[in-house]
Amino acid sequence: MPLRVHVDVVSAEEQIFSGEAEFAVFPGEMGELGIYPRHAPLLTRVRPGAVRLKLPDRDEFEMLYVSGGILEVQPTLITLLADTAIRAKDLDEAKAIKAAQQARDVAKNQATAANYASVEAELVQTITAARLHTIKKSRKPH
Amino acid sequence: MASGKEIRNKIKSVESTQKITKAMEMVAASKMRKAQDRMRAARPYSEKIRRVASNLSHALTDYSHPFLEEREEISGVGLIVVTSDKGLCGGLNTNVLRLALSRMKEWDAQGINLKATAIGNKGLGFMTRAGADIISNITGIGDEPRLEKLIGPIKLQIDAYMNEDIDVLYIAYTRFINTMKQEPVIEQLLPLSGDLVGGGTHRWDYIYEPATKTVIDDLLLRYVEVVLFQAVAENIASEQSARMVAMKSASDNAKNVIGELRLAYNKARQAAITTELTEIVSGAAAV
Numbered sequence: 001m002p003l004r005v006h007v008d009v010v011s012a013e014e015q016i017f018s019g020e021a022e023f024a025v026f027p028g029e030m031g032e033l034g035i036y037p038r039h040a041p042l043l044t045r046v047r048p049g050a051v052r053l054k055l056p057d058r059d060e061f062e063m064l065y066v067s068g069g070i071l072e073v074q075p076t077l078i079t080l081l082a083d084t085a086i087r088a089k090d091l092d093e094a095k096a097i098k099a100a101q102q103a104r105d106v107a108k109n110q111a112t113a114a115n116y117a118s119v120e121a122e123l124v125q126t127i128t129a130a131r132l133h134t135i136k137k138s139r140k141p142h
Numbered sequence: 143m144a145s146g147k148e149i150r151n152k153i154k155s156v157e158s159t160q161k162i163t164k165a166m167e168m169v170a171a172s173k174m175r176k177a178q179d180r181m182r183a184a185r186p187y188s189e190k191i192r193r194v195a196s197n198l199s200h201a202l203t204d205y206s207h208p209f210l211e212e213r214e215e216i217s218g219v220g221l222i223v224v225t226s227d228k229g230l231c232g233g234l235n236t237n238v239l240r241l242a243l244s245r246m247k248e249w250d251a252q253g254i255n256l257k258a259t260a261i262g263n264k265g266l267g268f269m270t271r272a273g274a275d276i277i278s279n280i281t282g283i284g285d286e287p288r289l290e291k292l293i294g295p296i297k298l299q300i301d302a303y304m305n306e307d308i309d310v311l312y313i314a315y316t317r318f319i320n321t322m323k324q325e326p327v328i329e330q331l332l333p334l335s336g337d338l339v340g341g342g343t344h345r346w347d348y349i350y351e352p353a354t355k356t357v358i359d360d361l362l363l364r365y366v367e368v369v370l371f372q373a374v375a376e377n378i379a380s381e382q383s384a385r386m387v388a389m390k391s392a393s394d395n396a397k398n399v400i401g402e403l404r405l406a407y408n409k410a411r412q413a414a415i416t417t418e419l420t421e422i423v424s425g426a427a428a429v
Binding site: 008010011012013014015018028029030040041042043044045070072079081083084087092093094095096097098099100102103106116118119120122123126127 | 180183184186187188190191194197198233236239240243246247250266268270271272273276277278279280288289290293294295297298301347348349350351352356357360361364367368371
């Protein structure tokens with residue numbers, strides 16, 4: 001029986017794959033990586049592309065598509081931390097710039113800047129109102 | 143005393159309010175289950191990335207990342223406040239904002255600068271009114287959080303951390319304990335706290351591709367993002383269960399009010415009948 005290695009493919013939003021495989025191919029950043037069980041520990045970035053897994057008792061490869069991520073290889077365990085979004089430095093940068101712009105817009109629209117004290121008073125008011133309500137409720141016999 | 147018709151109208155209006163709160167309660171209950179599932183779905187990733195990061199910090203010798211270094215002097219802090227977009231969920235947002243506010247006042251007293259990120263409409267409104275320096279915000283996350291939406295705003299905080307504008311980054315959100323219990327918490331996001339370094343016992347010596355630095359940078363960045371993502375997912379689950387509870391008590395209240403109104407209505411009707419009878423009897427006596 002050929003050796004097997006456990007493969008986990010997870011993203012922040014869901015578990016994509018978990019199971020045994022005899023051979024796995026990942027789109028590594030420096031080129032395609034074909035990994036057999038008992039591979040030396042390796043940590044690398046993965047490009048967007050197809051992951052192929054040779055599962056036991058199956059002739060064809062299991063195909064998965066990932067939009068990049070980080071691959072950790074240990075002799076008996078392969079973990080692919082898949083991204084849910086296409087990541088690149090300039091894309092991240094663009095998102096950050098957009099977020100900063102939004103924040104500035106919000107700041108511009110704000111009419112008056114209050115301070116901690118008045119905001120706290122507001123919070124206390126909400127809480128007191130809620131408590132009063134509860135007290136009233138508990139006093140009323142039904 | 144209000145006439146019978148007035149009371150009847152009032153009963154009708156309370157009944158329709160009750161229908162709405164009842165519907166909202168059921169909607170929140172079904173959304174809560176989904177939100178809990180999503181919260182759990184995010185768990186394998188965060189567990190895996192935590193383990194990899196822990197392995198890494200053991201294998202790490204020649205490169206020390208800023209995320210792992212405690213700074214001695216703290217002159218600025220970043221705070222990410224996670225709240226809901228909509229209200230009608232009991233004291234959920236108020237509690238977390240109150241906790242955040244007490245910390246903000248402490249920092250203010252110590253002369254520490256604050257850079258805030260607001261996630262959710264309620265927190266955004268609060269932060270603007272508090273006059274905090276908001277460097278980024280996210281609203282309209284919806285019921286299904288997407289990591290993609292968080293990348294931009296969190297990058298601004300991370301950049302501020304790397305530029306040493308802030309020395310610590312905190313996150314305030316409502317932790318989901320169970321349906322009846324949610325707890326507001328403030329946690330330290332950066333520098334990564336000590337429990338990451340603990341854990342695994344064996345030392346791994348990795349082959350890094352393409353280079354140690356880039357891989358570690360990427361990994362730690364994702365780690366921070368996923369911790370935030372998990373917090374947002376928990377907050378949504380908390381929001382839905384808080385709303386469910388709030389709407390349940392609103393429905394119960396409506397039921398009580400209707401009971402009272404019914405009583406008043408019956409009394410009014412009885413009084414009217416009695417008056418009429420008295421009038422007839424005294425009228426007959428006068429003849």
